[in-house]
Amino acid sequence: MQSSVIIALLCCIIGVTLGHPRPEDLTMKPTPPPQYPLNLRGGGGGQPGDGYGFNVAGRQNVWTSDNGRHEVDLTGRYGQHLGGPYGNSPASYDMGANYRFRF
Numbered sequence: 001m002q003s004s005v006i007i008a009l010l011c012c013i014i015g016v017t018l019g020h021p022r023p024e025d026l027t028m029k030p031t032p033p034p035q036y037p038l039n040l041r042g043g044g045g046g047q048p049g050d051g052y053g054f055n056v057a058g059r060q061n062v063w064t065s066d067n068g069r070h071e072v073d074l075t076g077r078y079g080q081h082l083g084g085p086y087g088n089s090p091a092s093y094d095m096g097a098n099y100r101f102r103f
Helices: 001-018
Strands: 041-049 053-063 072-084 094-101
Touching: none
Parallel strands: none
Antiparallel strands: 041 053, 053 072, 072 094
């Protein structure tokens, strides 16, 4: 009786493993490249008597076509001169968009 129960359990286990569909592709999908949040750059400088200037600019890709040949980027910039013989300059803001086509 015990041997027939063991044989029945083995048959069930073998049937379940063979009856389960197997995926055709067992390889892992490639890891996508990292998406950094924003491309920022900035700079500044000056001397104590002349004041100090600085600016910060950024660019972010917002759309890329499926084939990678068309891209749309948004850009922005802020700059200002502080101090010096003429005082502080008004802040300078720039915003824009870029379209790129790769031949």
